[in-house]
Amino acid sequence: MVITSPTLFARARGGDRFWKRRRVVSLSAHFYGRKRNCYTIAIKYVNRALRYNTLARRLRKSDVRELWTTRISAACTELGTKYPDMKIMMDDSSIALNRNMLQNLAIWEPRSFRALALLTKSRQEVGLNSLEGPSPAGVVTRGML
Amino acid sequence: MTTKTWNLFWGSNFVRAPLQNGVGRYVQQLQRITFKFCKTHGGSKGMREYIEKELIGFARENPGVVVYVKPRRHRSPCLKAEYLNGGEEYISTHVNTCEDIVKWVEYLRGRSGYPVERLRKYHHTDYPSIQGPWTPWIHRHPGINIKEYPCEELSAVQPTEISATQKLLELYEQQKQQQEGVGSTTS
Numbered sequence: 001m002v003i004t005s006p007t008l009f010a011r012a013r014g015g016d017r018f019w020k021r022r023r024v025v026s027l028s029a030h031f032y033g034r035k036r037n038c039y040t041i042a043i044k045y046v047n048r049a050l051r052y053n054t055l056a057r058r059l060r061k062s063d064v065r066e067l068w069t070t071r072i073s074a075a076c077t078e079l080g081t082k083y084p085d086m087k088i089m090m091d092d093s094s095i096a097l098n099r100n101m102l103q104n105l106a107i108w109e110p111r112s113f114r115a116l117a118l119l120t121k122s123r124q125e126v127g128l129n130s131l132e133g134p135s136p137a138g139v140v141t142r143g144m145l
Numbered sequence: 146m147t148t149k150t151w152n153l154f155w156g157s158n159f160v161r162a163p164l165q166n167g168v169g170r171y172v173q174q175l176q177r178i179t180f181k182f183c184k185t186h187g188g189s190k191g192m193r194e195y196i197e198k199e200l201i202g203f204a205r206e207n208p209g210v211v212v213y214v215k216p217r218r219h220r221s222p223c224l225k226a227e228y229l230n231g232g233e234e235y236i237s238t239h240v241n242t243c244e245d246i247v248k249w250v251e252y253l254r255g256r257s258g259y260p261v262e263r264l265r266k267y268h269h270t271d272y273p274s275i276q277g278p279w280t281p282w283i284h285r286h287p288g289i290n291i292k293e294y295p296c297e298e299l300s301a302v303q304p305t306e307i308s309a310t311q312k313l314l315e316l317y318e319q320q321k322q323q324q325e326g327v328g329s330t331t332s
């Protein structure tokens with residue numbers, strides 16, 4: 001049955017206030033005090049938290065890269081070399097391993113990382129392909145094979 | 146809703162397969178699927194069409210799946226899938242065409258029972274290391290295991306810089322090799 005009266009033109013607006021506030025307050029569940037329960041207070045801090053989240057996406061990349069570098073440097077120091085020297089050696093030998101892979105090797109495949117460190121040390125003592133001096137022990141170069 | 150909200154609410158997890166499914170034999174994870182619809186309401190039209198045309202084909206192709214059909218008055222149509230590991234998926238098919246429902250059913254057929262979550266990494270391995278992970282003793286000489294302590298050798302000071310005497314000796318060695326090299330090329 002169609003209602004033919006002015007009430008037809010009444011709009012049902014809003015009704016979303018509770019759900020809108022719930023969406024915001026659910027994000028502040030771990031905040032302190034009124035910031036976690038009261039909407040008008042929580043919305044400010046939730047906005048700040050979300051803003052920090054978007055900014056942190058860029059920071060995370062540099063933070064993680066720094067962590068990787070720290071790990072590789074630590075592993076190099078344990079084996080008696082330095083990361084800059086290792087980078088030079090890898091450059092010359094065209095070993096294309098990035099920081100991510102190097103730190104994974106240092107943690108999960110330590111003997112492979114030790115091989116890289118030995119290569120670095122050998123290269124420093126006498127150049128690998130140089131004709132001066134004896135060939136370093138325990139290192140196999142392409143020319144030998 | 147932002148992506149961050151979505152991920153916080155729905156959770157995140159690593160890639161996994163129930164009971165190493167697919168490593169050996171692949172077992173279809175869908176256990177039963179329920180088609181709920183109304184016989185008269187317009188929103189269930191697509192669902193009714195699907196049941197008339199496609200459902201029997203689906204049931205024949207998937208003998209391991211139990212199919213339930215529930216006609217319920219005044220209810221909107223939906224699909225409910227249950228999986229072998231206890232997971233469930235609910236999809237509302239209100240005012241969906243038959244083709245849409247075909248696609249949804251195919252989607253449910255291929256899922257494992259795990260909920261939809263952000264994947265923290267797209268790879269997973271139970272054996273991340275072949276050589277064995279790093280320990281503090283992996284690069285140390287195994288002879289330290291049988292040393293008697295106190296040991297003078299190990300308690301000695303580790304020099305970080307080479308002494309002047311050592312440096313001079315190294316320089317001497319280098320010079321000697323250079324001279325030998327020069328001698329060998331000229332001769």
